[in-house]
Amino acid sequence: MKSLLLSFLICFSITTIFAQNQGDSLKINEQEYLEMRGLNVMLAHDFYPESHQGGVGIIQNGIRVATNGDLRLEPTPGQWQPVPKVGERVVNRENNNISVKMAYPDEAKNRTGFNPIEYPDLEFSYNLKIIPQGKSFKIVVDLDEALPEEWIGKVGMNIEFFPGYLFGKSYYMDNEFGLFNRQANGPGSYDDDDEYQIKPMATGKELVIAPGTPRQTLKIENLKENNLELIDGRAQHSNGWFVVRSLVPSGATKNAIEWLITPNTLEDYTYDPVVQISQVGYHPAQEKIAVIETDKNDTNLKEAKLLRINNEGGFTEVLSENPSNWGEFLRYKYYQLDFTKIEEPGMYVVKYGDYTPEAFQISKDVYKREVWQPTLEYFLPVQMCHMLVNDRYKIWHGRCHLDDARMAPVDTNHFDGYLQGPETLTNFEPGEHVPGLDAGGWHDAGDYDLRIESQASTIHGLSHIYEIFQEDYDNTTINQETKTVDILQPDGKPDFLQQIEHGTIHIVNGYKSLGRFYRGVIVPTLDQYVLLGDPVNHSDGEIYKETSTSKEIPLGQEGAPDDRWVFTEENPRRELQSAAALAATYRSLKDFNPDLAEDALEIAKKTWETTSTDNPVHKLSLGVELFRSTSDAKYENFIKENAEIFAENIAQTGWVLAPVFDEIQDENFRNKIKASVEDYYVQVEKLGAQTPYGMPYEPDIWGAGWGIQNFGMKQYFLHTAFPEIFPKKYMLNALNFVLGTHPGVNTSSFASGVGSRSLTQAYGMNRGDFSFTPGGIGSGTALIRPDFPELLEWPFLWQQTEYVLGGGTTDYLFLVLAADKLLNE
Secondary structure, three states: OHHHHHHHHHHHHHHHHHHOOOOOOOEEOOOOOEEEOOEEEEEEEEEEHHHOEEEEEEEEOOEEEEEEEEEEOOOOOOOOOOOOEEEEEEEEOOOOEEEEEEEEOOOOOOOOOOOOOOOOOOOEEEEEEEEEEOOEEEEEEEEOOOOOHHHOOOOEEEEEEOHHHOOOOEEEEOOEEEEOOOOOOOOEEEOOOOOEEEOOOEEEOEEEEOOOOOOOOEEEEEOOOOOEEEEEHHHOOOOOOEEEEEEOOOOOEOEOEEEEEEEOOOOOOOOOOEEEOOOOEEOOOOOOEEEEEEEOOOOOOOOEEEEEEOOOOOEEEEEEEOOEEEEEEOOEEEEEEEOOOOOOOEEEEEEEOOEOOOOEEEOOOOOOOOOOHHHHHHHHHHHEOOOEEEEOOEEEEOOOOOOOOEEOOOOEEOOOOOEEOOOOOOOOOOOOEOOOOOOOOEOEOOOOEEEHHHHHHHHHHHHHHHHHHOOOOOOEEEEOOOOEEEEOOOOOOOHHHHHHHHHHHHHHHHHHHHOOOOOEEEOOOHHHHOOOOOHHHHOOOOOOOOOOOHHHOOOOOOOOOOOOEEEOOOOHHHHHHHHHHHHHHHHHHOOOOHHHHHHHHHHHHHHHHHOOOOOHHHHHHHHHHHHHHHOOHHHHHHHHHOHHHHHHOHHHHHHHHHHHHHHOOOHHHHHHHHHHHHHHHHHHHHHHOOOOOOOOOOOOOOOOHHHHHHHHHHHHHHHHHOOOOOOOHHHHHHHHHHOOOOOOOOOOEOEOOOOOOEOOOOEOOOHHHOOOOOOOEOOOOEEEOOOEEEOOOOOOOHHHHEOOOOHHHHHHHHHHHHHHHHHHO
16 A cells, blocks of 8 residues: 555656646747757757767756667667768658658768777668657657567667766656666676676666656656666766667567657746856956856846955945847847956956856956966876876876887778878888887877877977967976976976977977878777776886787786887878977977977978978968078068968968068068958958857857867967957957856856866866866867757766867967966056
8 A cells, every 4th residue: 555655646746747837839940959948859960979969869948968869789889889870850840740861880980080880780771750749759760671680689769868967866767766876886797799788777668867856857658568778878888878778679660669758847947047257357458248148038137247256255236237138149148248347456256137157356467377377287297198297195197108109000990090001101010119209298188199280289389389478487397307297396497398398309209210200199909098097007118029928918917919009191281280380399499408409490391391282371380480490581482472372361371470471571472461361350350240259159069169269379460460450359259268258057167277167077087087187178168959058067078078289278378378468568
């Protein structure tokens, strides 16, 4: 009797929650997804399943709760599992459904630049449909033909639920119940393919997720005879999500899968207003605009208030007014509060209705401390390869990859996109050790590889920074002889120069050994590639010497074949960019490390003479840097002779030419370039007016942060060379965007540890600890197509929180130092 009563109460409570929703029914909107107030259901707007975007996706009460609703060949697929080929989305308004034709295998197979996936011997096609049913919707799968019997029990309908919103919340599967735990828990066992599979958390016909949290309560009913399974996808893959799955029945074709999903929506749901400001603050002389993001249905305009935080507690109201209506962008309505006229130093907050974001400062010293320094004194040291990195009581990582590197095998398509052709392009045979690569360089993001473009653009950017801003900041000890780094320990040498030296050592050593630029250095196996934690565990640190038993030795143990591979390629554009970086570093290092600087310059000169290209634009950066480093007239002549081409490509070339524009007095050249710069400014101004953030910004499936930093960096050069044409506001708006003035509810600074709120879960080397590296700059707010901006508190989404080297790091450093310089001049 008690169990019967309990079941009744459970059913009554859940029914009551769903009955609370008095909103409209789901309808197909103009952007081709199902919509009602508080609920959106997308189908195949995105196709990025390995990073949790694709198939059927659900946005419930303003948050994306589920994605990747599709047929899959594994219970909890990871990054390198087979995915279907996606056809055209068909919107049938007459029959009130949206469908897409899908097929295995995906003929493209190489859609993200990775090695072709090993597809099983299975071909089938199907229609995946979403059908509105009042406040619910159906997912229906119609197979063109029944599955082969040997695949019954393996192919199933999956949908993934974001773990970060579910930890600690409950679920019911029929009358079973449990919690969503923070870590994957057993038991598990090995399947017929010797793959570990965790036991489902629950099995049944009807699943209710988060019944105690109305904003997230969602019910899934399997309308077919078989069961649903709730599975923890993190058991196989650290970046997995919770998976709901049901198998395709034997012999099934039409309605092979039929689910009814009912997400609870809050009555008259309205997205809470968000105030987007720089999490660091503003210079008194800077334009200061708070962007207020609101629901399109929100007609209750409120006063926005700027409050100054008193030094003895409490607030003083400084400004109170109705914000100006900017208009609509993506799915939101935007307002702006302009408080540029407020210049008194202090700590402030902006209050809009009940929303008060974190405090920020107004100060002429706002960019002088704790903004760019974390990137220089934490992030870059932590990313240094071939070094032990010590930080007081903590060692970030040991002296890794001291066995670098063996020549990559020919005809190799590496799973991370490296391609070695039919020749090594060097005097080294495949598998032979290449000396000199066991020093210098930085790990790229969390992958621990060293891409030439990342290394080169990092030293290039750092060299420009040191040359322009002459910042001799020293708070790190870097010892190349002992391969040791000590964070927060000055050694009397400028950190910028030591970092430039570190990157240049690796590039120059590689060139000297190989006789050319390398393409990249990376581990050979997937087991090494996915390692989380200290990269010293990638390999045994000893140069590989093959023996009769070496191939059987486990990775990381003495004698194992675990040395990284070095790849080469014929890529004139990349070679020219790498040489340009070396030419720039010459000017920075010529007094600090003269021998290394001379090596860098000689390689740059040789590349100029030996590397040909049909496009002068590709050679421009090298020509400019060599002209600046040598004053040789032949480089100036090259620039003048190609003025017409450079003028036609001014968005690419203008900022590169800017540092030498005043040195080239040829009137034809100057007139052409200046006229093109004026035309380009008109484009920038037009694009900048199309977003509430005051600069060109086109959201994409990948976070736009790095691109916006790069845009801002280029604006500095354009402003300083052509101040009568380009104002500094676009550069400053780009910096504000990165520091918190960007779309979405998460107003974090993309720079971890910078500002009052920042990314503290990021895709770096310590992502497995759900942590961050101070000064790392994440990719930033991404677009869930077609119109939902998202920045999740989650460390495994590289398209939102990944750290990278190159412009993703140096452009940020440049922007902050440039803002300080221009605003305080």
